[in-house]
Amino acid sequence: MTNLIEYKDASVEVRKIYDDIRAIRQTEYINNFWKALANHPPTLQRTWDTLKEVMAGPGEIDPLMRELIYIAVSVTNGCEYCIASHTAAARAKGMTDQVFSELMAITGIANMTNRLANGYQIPIDEQFKS
Amino acid sequence: MTNLIEYKDASVEVRKIYDDIRAIRQTEYINNFWKALANHPPTLQRTWDTLKEVMAGPGEIDPLMRELIYIAVSVTNGCEYCIASHTAAARAKGMTDQVFSELMAITGIANMTNRLANGYQIPIDEQFKS
Amino acid sequence: MTNLIEYKDASVEVRKIYDDIRAIRQTEYINNFWKALANHPPTLQRTWDTLKEVMAGPGEIDPLMRELIYIAVSVTNGCEYCIASHTAAARAKGMTDQVFSELMAITGIANMTNRLANGYQIPIDEQFKS
Amino acid sequence: MTNLIEYKDASVEVRKIYDDIRAIRQTEYINNFWKALANHPPTLQRTWDTLKEVMAGPGEIDPLMRELIYIAVSVTNGCEYCIASHTAAARAKGMTDQVFSELMAITGIANMTNRLANGYQIPIDEQFKS
Amino acid sequence: MTNLIEYKDASVEVRKIYDDIRAIRQTEYINNFWKALANHPPTLQRTWDTLKEVMAGPGEIDPLMRELIYIAVSVTNGCEYCIASHTAAARAKGMTDQVFSELMAITGIANMTNRLANGYQIPIDEQFKS
Amino acid sequence: MTNLIEYKDASVEVRKIYDDIRAIRQTEYINNFWKALANHPPTLQRTWDTLKEVMAGPGEIDPLMRELIYIAVSVTNGCEYCIASHTAAARAKGMTDQVFSELMAITGIANMTNRLANGYQIPIDEQFKS
Numbered sequence: 001m002t003n004l005i006e007y008k009d010a011s012v013e014v015r016k017i018y019d020d021i022r023a024i025r026q027t028e029y030i031n032n033f034w035k036a037l038a039n040h041p042p043t044l045q046r047t048w049d050t051l052k053e054v055m056a057g058p059g060e061i062d063p064l065m066r067e068l069i070y071i072a073v074s075v076t077n078g079c080e081y082c083i084a085s086h087t088a089a090a091r092a093k094g095m096t097d098q099v100f101s102e103l104m105a106i107t108g109i110a111n112m113t114n115r116l117a118n119g120y121q122i123p124i125d126e127q128f129k130s
Numbered sequence: 131m132t133n134l135i136e137y138k139d140a141s142v143e144v145r146k147i148y149d150d151i152r153a154i155r156q157t158e159y160i161n162n163f164w165k166a167l168a169n170h171p172p173t174l175q176r177t178w179d180t181l182k183e184v185m186a187g188p189g190e191i192d193p194l195m196r197e198l199i200y201i202a203v204s205v206t207n208g209c210e211y212c213i214a215s216h217t218a219a220a221r222a223k224g225m226t227d228q229v230f231s232e233l234m235a236i237t238g239i240a241n242m243t244n245r246l247a248n249g250y251q252i253p254i255d256e257q258f259k260s
Numbered sequence: 261m262t263n264l265i266e267y268k269d270a271s272v273e274v275r276k277i278y279d280d281i282r283a284i285r286q287t288e289y290i291n292n293f294w295k296a297l298a299n300h301p302p303t304l305q306r307t308w309d310t311l312k313e314v315m316a317g318p319g320e321i322d323p324l325m326r327e328l329i330y331i332a333v334s335v336t337n338g339c340e341y342c343i344a345s346h347t348a349a350a351r352a353k354g355m356t357d358q359v360f361s362e363l364m365a366i367t368g369i370a371n372m373t374n375r376l377a378n379g380y381q382i383p384i385d386e387q388f389k390s
Numbered sequence: 391m392t393n394l395i396e397y398k399d400a401s402v403e404v405r406k407i408y409d410d411i412r413a414i415r416q417t418e419y420i421n422n423f424w425k426a427l428a429n430h431p432p433t434l435q436r437t438w439d440t441l442k443e444v445m446a447g448p449g450e451i452d453p454l455m456r457e458l459i460y461i462a463v464s465v466t467n468g469c470e471y472c473i474a475s476h477t478a479a480a481r482a483k484g485m486t487d488q489v490f491s492e493l494m495a496i497t498g499i500a501n502m503t504n505r506l507a508n509g510y511q512i513p514i515d516e517q518f519k520s
Numbered sequence: 521m522t523n524l525i526e527y528k529d530a531s532v533e534v535r536k537i538y539d540d541i542r543a544i545r546q547t548e549y550i551n552n553f554w555k556a557l558a559n560h561p562p563t564l565q566r567t568w569d570t571l572k573e574v575m576a577g578p579g580e581i582d583p584l585m586r587e588l589i590y591i592a593v594s595v596t597n598g599c600e601y602c603i604a605s606h607t608a609a610a611r612a613k614g615m616t617d618q619v620f621s622e623l624m625a626i627t628g629i630a631n632m633t634n635r636l637a638n639g640y641q642i643p644i645d646e647q648f649k650s
Numbered sequence: 651m652t653n654l655i656e657y658k659d660a661s662v663e664v665r666k667i668y669d670d671i672r673a674i675r676q677t678e679y680i681n682n683f684w685k686a687l688a689n690h691p692p693t694l695q696r697t698w699d700t701l702k703e704v705m706a707g708p709g710e711i712d713p714l715m716r717e718l719i720y721i722a723v724s725v726t727n728g729c730e731y732c733i734a735s736h737t738a739a740a741r742a743k744g745m746t747d748q749v750f751s752e753l754m755a756i757t758g759i760a761n762m763t764n765r766l767a768n769g770y771q772i773p774i775d776e777q778f779k780s
Binding site: 522524549551552553556557559563567570571574575579580581585586588589590592593594596597599600601602604605607608616618619622623625626627629630631632633634635636637638640641642643644645647648649 | 652654679681682683686687689693697700701704705709710711715716718719720722723724726727729730731732734735737738746748749752753755756757759760761762763764765766767768770771772773774775777778779
């Protein structure tokens with residue numbers, strides 16, 4: 001089992017990142033994902049910088065929709081941790097049961113039709129190539 | 131290679147579905163996916179009914195966002211046909227280059243962090259379980 | 261591009277395996293998969309022995325059904341080569357268009373429901389654990 | 391955790407679907423998958439209709455073989471819930487330990503050879519394209 | 521749940537394989553993977569022979585690096601059992617925390633860039649085709 | 651099809667990254683992956699910084715081995731572009747045919763045993779949990 005590094009046991013370098021996570025997310029809680037990555041500070045730093053920029057930085061896709069896209073990927077890959085943590089994050093950003101169910105329906109049929117397209121070996125329409 | 135069934139060669143049953151696709155999508159063009167599924171009318175009927183309801187029916191997630199979620203899944207699965215056809219569909223619904231690039235960034239990091247969570251065997255936080 | 265090793269250019273060791281493939285499959289044709297694996301004779305030998313035993317050896321699942329299972333996996337993984345080659349193999353063993361379409365329908369919904377189960381984080385029923 | 395909706399707490403609409411599941415499956419037991427989908431009746435309805443038609447409707451592939459195909463997909467995707475529930479369903483339809491083991495062997499080698507084909511970048515044989 | 525076959529309950533045929541596993545791995549411990557496969561001796565035999573040859577036989581990739589490759593695949597597929605067992609195996613062969621973290625970083629970005637390549641539908645450079 | 655941005659058409663910002671890619675990789679050639687990402691400079695910057703650090707920065711896993719791990723992931727995911735480009739990169743770093751074949755063998759059996767572990771629903775051994 002991966003060692004989870006608590007704030008009190010963290011190096012100055014890691015604490016600084018934890019502080020930034022807390023500030024950006026506006027919560028005292030540091031979740032296990034970050035406590036695990038803290039075992040390798042360069043990975044923690046790089047992953048947090050990327051996530052902060054992509055999920056919380058400026059952009060045209062609104063923050064809740066970003067979470068929905070994230071969940072769709074995590075559900076497709078079957079990542080239990082990510083499904084649980086990002087479903088919680090999406091709910092905190094306003095995801096209703098209705099939106100969650102629509103998300104699941106879309107994710108489900110995309111996974112189905114992806115395989116129908118694979119299996120029937122469907123050639124790409126010329127007009128989709130340009 | 132799967133036989134693609136053109137409108138002129140289609141049965142009455144299949145033509146009726148093609149007509150509905152054209153009406154809902156407001157285009158004369160029937161893409162290869164449907165022409166391939168037409169080899170098995172029950173699959174064509176069921177798949178179209180499901181897609182129509184989930185992607186074009188009433189709901190809280192707006193139609194462009196549904197396409198983005200669909201693309202995120204297709205990119206994760208590596209379905210070339212679906213990526214090409216739904217990227218075209220999303221552009222037709224207003225997806226800009228900027229939105230597409232944000233979508234790719236989110237899809238990319240979700241695939242990355244899914245594996246970090248798997249590999250570090252991170253236990254799900256208690257508060258994400260309730 | 262991987263070098264494809266033709267019979268005339270093959271070593272005695274590889275020719276012996278090619279001869280066995282021809283005998284078991286009752287066809288002169290050696291498909292590209294084997295010609296590629298022939299670049300590494302131990303992999304060719306091991307893979308052929310395994311495939312021969314699992315796909316062509318004695319067993320309770322009949323040979324056509326084994327091909328269907330194989331296709332379902334290949335379609336799920338999106339392996340173009342394997343979909344093309346095993347669809348051809350299944351047709352040679354009697355797969356009709358109807359059976360192929362049923363196979364695609366099952367493969368499609370399994371991929372869909374797999375994601376619904378993931379996303380809804382459904383706990384396994386006690387009675388399925390025993 | 392997803393709320394599981396019991397029969398006694400279900401709406402008339404959901405109860406009607408539960409009744410149909412019980413009738414088709416000839417068992418009083420409603421498994422967690424359906425109790426979770428019941429949180430969104432349109433998804434419950436659509437998924438059950440599809441599953442009933444594809445897995446329990448008329449067709450050339452016999453019901454046990456349909457379950458084997460379903461399991462092969464679920465094992466490939468690593469869906470724990472689906473593996474557990476459909477292994478139970480297949481056993482109820484007559485799957486022996488021998489058949490299960492053959493299924494695992496086929497699923498395993500298909501996953502292996504899919505990657506060998508990917509990695510060696512094997513071109514599709516001309517005769518598999520027609 | 522799969523029945524795990526202990527040495528004392530195993531057939532002569534299975535015990536012989538268990539003995540070989542113990543000899544090659546230089547440990548008395550037989551892990552659950554083998555005890556599960558022992559339910560189908562031909563699968564146990566074939567899988568062990570393959571693993572022994574590929575993971576423990578002569579070769580240019582050193583044994584620890586083979587384990588790292590194995591873990592990268594298992595993490596990508598999200599196979600919990602394989603991640604746990606091969607992480608333990610790699611540690612026994614000398615994998616440090618630093619090496620594990622580098623492995624996770626590589627596995628993570630490969631999964632990310634795989635999707636960027638899919639999504640941007642990037643054509644393969646001519647010079648990578650020869 | 652994604653627009654590929656050539657050096658001569660690139661902004662100053664993108665040219666600076668292209669220059670860094672050329673310097674680190676010691677080649678004039680910029681491959682299509684970067685020319686595609688250049689459509690969104692922040693993604694180009696972030697992805698290159700990450701790749702440079704993880705694949706070309708200091709570390710205990712040697713550069714060729716990093717490429718092998720990268721290929722194993724790409725083959726598992728079936729990313730054609732990544733397989734082609736990183737196989738070329740690995741060959742440039744000294745990957746022989748023998749090493750490539752060993753890599754394919756390991757990747758293949760890991761994909762196989764991942765599914766055997768999934769399908770047999772094997773519980774994780776206590777000693778792999780600590």
